[in-house]
Amino acid sequence: MPQADNETAKETTIPNEKDGFEQSTSVQKTASQFALEKELKETQSEFLSTLGEVEAFRELMDEYPELKPGIVVDHRDAYDRSARLMGRVRALEKSLHRLGWT
Secondary structure, eight states: OHHHHHHHHHHHHHHHHHHHHHHHHHHHHHHHHHHHHHHHHHHHHHHHHHHHHHHHHHHHHHHOGGGHHHHHHHHHHHHHHHHHHHHHHHHHHHHHHHTTOO
């Protein structure tokens, strides 16, 4: 009889640990979702800012051709940064989508 009591105790303990694990996983998913969404918003904001910088350099080069030699490198750097940020935005969006958190 002691074995039966012991087995019952094990059965009771295992589901509780499993429930705790499932709740822990759910909390982790929520924390991960929050972190990814925050990073996505920050990256989107930085992307838009950099895109504005690209446009401003383009306008300056068009309006003041004499500035072009001095700012063409800055324009290209801003353009490259915006392309990398757009790639990061897409990766974050896809990650959230694949995890079913969008």
